[in-house]
Amino acid sequence: MKRQDKINYYLVIAQTVAKRCTCLRRSFRAIIVKNDSILSTGYVGSPRGRKNCSDLGYCTREQMLGATLYLCGADPVTGELVAGTNSCVMCKRMILNAGITTVIVRDTAQDYRVINTDQWIEHDDSLIGQRGY
Known part of the structure; x- marks a missing residue:
């Protein structure tokens, strides 16, 4: 039997992590490895203490698509x-x-x-200095 290479070994572990995923839209999973040791695993799901979409039977994110956020700043x-x-x-x-x-x-x-949040995409201020801005 041929031994599996490290990259595919870690990718198989990441695939296994998906069995914990609770998102109805995305099934992303990951592991973080440093110096050949797995530091952490993660998958798409609700924050701790929140109900998962898979338990609710609908995607809470899909309900926000196209929504409007109202923002008001106040001096503390x-x-x-x-x-x-x-x-x-x-x-x-x-x-x-x-x-x-x-x-x-x-x-x-x-x-x-x-x-319009499309403006943030067109004029991404987080990229200043990275693409000649």
Whole structure:
């Protein structure tokens, strides 16, 4: 019997991890290996303490596709609105991954901005300095 190479060995383990996956849309799984030791395994599923889509019988992410997020920033001390509030790079990624298409940001009691999240994809500020920006 021929011994399996390391890469395929680890990929087979990653495939096995999929048996724990609880997502109805994606069946991604992974393992992290360093110095030939498995450090961690992971699979797509709900955060700890949340019901899994496979238990609910529907995909909660699909329900967010095309949704609108309303964002309002407030000073933690005074409670006053913070004009010019924007999502950070990590929040933008999570919003995009959730399939949310519109973000409405309150600037004052009467003024707000409407952002089409496609703009974040076209003008990805996380890539500044990486592609000649």
